[in-house]
Amino acid sequence: MVGPAILPALNLVRYQHPDDPWAFGHATEEPAEVGELEREELMKLAKNAIVVNTLQDIYSSRHKNRRCESSTLTSTESLRFTRALYRIMLFQRVFPGKTTIYIDDADTEQEREIRAARKAFFAMYTTAELREIYAVNNFIEALGTWLVRKVLNQDYARCDHAIVVPAEVFLHAYQERNPRLINRHFAHETFAGANNLLVGYVTDPVQAVWKERGEVSLSDSFNHILDHIEEQDDICKQCGTKAGIELWSASNWATQNATSLAFLPCILETLHMAGELPHNAWERAVLQAHMRRGVSLEDLLAELFALKRLPAFSSWRPEDAICLNCLKRFVTQHLHLWLLERKREAGQFIGPDCWYGYHCRVHLIHHDEEHARSFNHLCQARGYWDDGS
Ligand SMILES: [Zn+2]
Ligand SMILES: [Zn+2]
Incomplete structure (x- = not known):
C-alpha cells in the first residue's frame, strides 16, 4: 500500500x-x-x-x-x-x-x-x-x-x-x-x-x-514528476491548435484548472457576449442576477450546448475536446440566447427586438437606459445573420 x-x-x-x-x-x-x-x-x-x-x-x-x-x-x-x-x-x-x-x-x-x-x-x-x-x-x-x-x-x-x-x-x-x-x-x-x-x-x-x-x-x-502526459499532443477538434491537457470537454468542465480559472468571472462581467452586449449595463445586471442563483461553469456550458445553436456550431459536441479560444467563441455566440431563455422561463419582461439587436449602440451613444430596458437586445440585428465564424 x-x-x-x-x-x-x-x-x-x-x-x-x-x-x-x-x-x-x-x-x-x-x-x-x-x-x-x-x-x-x-x-x-x-x-x-x-x-x-x-x-x-x-x-x-x-x-x-x-x-x-x-x-x-x-x-x-x-x-x-x-x-x-x-x-x-x-x-x-x-x-x-x-x-x-x-x-x-x-x-x-x-x-x-x-x-x-x-x-x-x-x-x-x-x-x-x-x-x-x-x-x-x-x-x-x-x-x-x-x-x-x-x-x-x-x-x-x-x-x-x-x-x-x-x-x-x-x-x-x-x-x-x-x-x-x-x-x-x-x-x-x-x-x-x-x-x-x-x-x-x-x-x-x-x-x-x-x-x-x-x-x-x-x-x-x-x-x-511526470515523464509523459497522456493528452500532451492532443489538438483542438475545431481549430487544430495543440493545447494538450488544457483542452476542454464535458468530462473536465467541472475540474478544469490552470489558465482558465478566471473564465467564469469574465462570463459574469459579460466579457464573453456578442456585439455591444458587454457594454449593456442593463443586460449585464440581468445576467449576473441569473448566474448568482448558483449556476456553475459546468451547468452553464451544458445548458449552452443544449440550446438551439447557430448553424456554424451545430456540429459541435460537448464531449469533443476544444481549446479555450474556441470555447470562448462558442460562449460569446450563444450566451445571449441562453439569457433570453432564462428570462422567458422566469416570466421577465422582454420587449420587442431592437432593429440593431446586440449590435445596438443607442444606449451607449445617447446614454439611453430607457431604450436598453424597453427593447430586446438579446438577438441579432434584423436581416443580419452572424454565423459566428
Ligand atoms: Zn480551438
Ligand atoms: Zn437598441
Whole structure:
C-alpha cells in the first residue's frame, strides 16, 4: 500500500514532535532500510498512505490523464510524487503552520531562527528531490486556489494555506468542497491573512537551499514528476491548435484548472457576449442576477450546448475536446440566447427586438437606459445573420 516511497513514509511516522506543541521540531535523516516494523507504525503508515494515494489520484486525473480518476502514474513518476509528498508532510509536522500565526512580523530574531531551521530541513535532500517537492507544493497550492475560486466563487481569490495545513486536513477540505475547513484548522479568531512565515512556507526555504547550491531558478514544471502526459499532443477538434491537457470537454468542465480559472468571472462581467452586449449595463445586471442563483461553469456550458445553436456550431459536441479560444467563441455566440431563455422561463419582461439587436449602440451613444430596458437586445440585428465564424 505504501509503495516504493517506504523510507520517507517511515521517517514521517517515526517523527516525534517536542512536548511543547508550540515549538518546532527536528527531523532526522531518512532510514537506510525498512527493518522491523511495529504494529503502531504499520497502522500509521496505512493511514498516511490513504492520504498520499488519494492526492496522487487527484494529481494524475488533473495533470496526467484526465480520462481516468485513479492514478496512471508510472512507478518512477509515482515514486517522485509520493516521496515528495511524504517529505512535505514531515515538514508540516516539524513546523506546524498553526504555531507561527502568532509570531509578530516585527520579531525578526524568532523569524530568522525558524527560517534557518526550515532551510536546514530541505538541505537534507538532493537538488532533484527538491524539484519534486517544489512541483508537489505547487500542485497543492493550485488545487487550493481552484477550490476557493470554485466554491466561494471569488474571482481572484487565492488560497495561501493549502500547503500550510497538514495534508490530511487539506484533502478533507478538498473532498468536502469546503475551503473554510482550511482556515478553521487555525482556529484563531483574528486570523485574517498570512504572515511572512506562512507565505512561501515551503517555497522560501527550498529556494534558499537552491540558491546556495548555485542552481538556476526553480521552474514550475510538471516534468519534475511526470515523464509523459497522456493528452500532451492532443489538438483542438475545431481549430487544430495543440493545447494538450488544457483542452476542454464535458468530462473536465467541472475540474478544469490552470489558465482558465478566471473564465467564469469574465462570463459574469459579460466579457464573453456578442456585439455591444458587454457594454449593456442593463443586460449585464440581468445576467449576473441569473448566474448568482448558483449556476456553475459546468451547468452553464451544458445548458449552452443544449440550446438551439447557430448553424456554424451545430456540429459541435460537448464531449469533443476544444481549446479555450474556441470555447470562448462558442460562449460569446450563444450566451445571449441562453439569457433570453432564462428570462422567458422566469416570466421577465422582454420587449420587442431592437432593429440593431446586440449590435445596438443607442444606449451607449445617447446614454439611453430607457431604450436598453424597453427593447430586446438579446438577438441579432434584423436581416443580419452572424454565423459566428
Ligand atoms: Zn480551438
Ligand atoms: Zn437598441
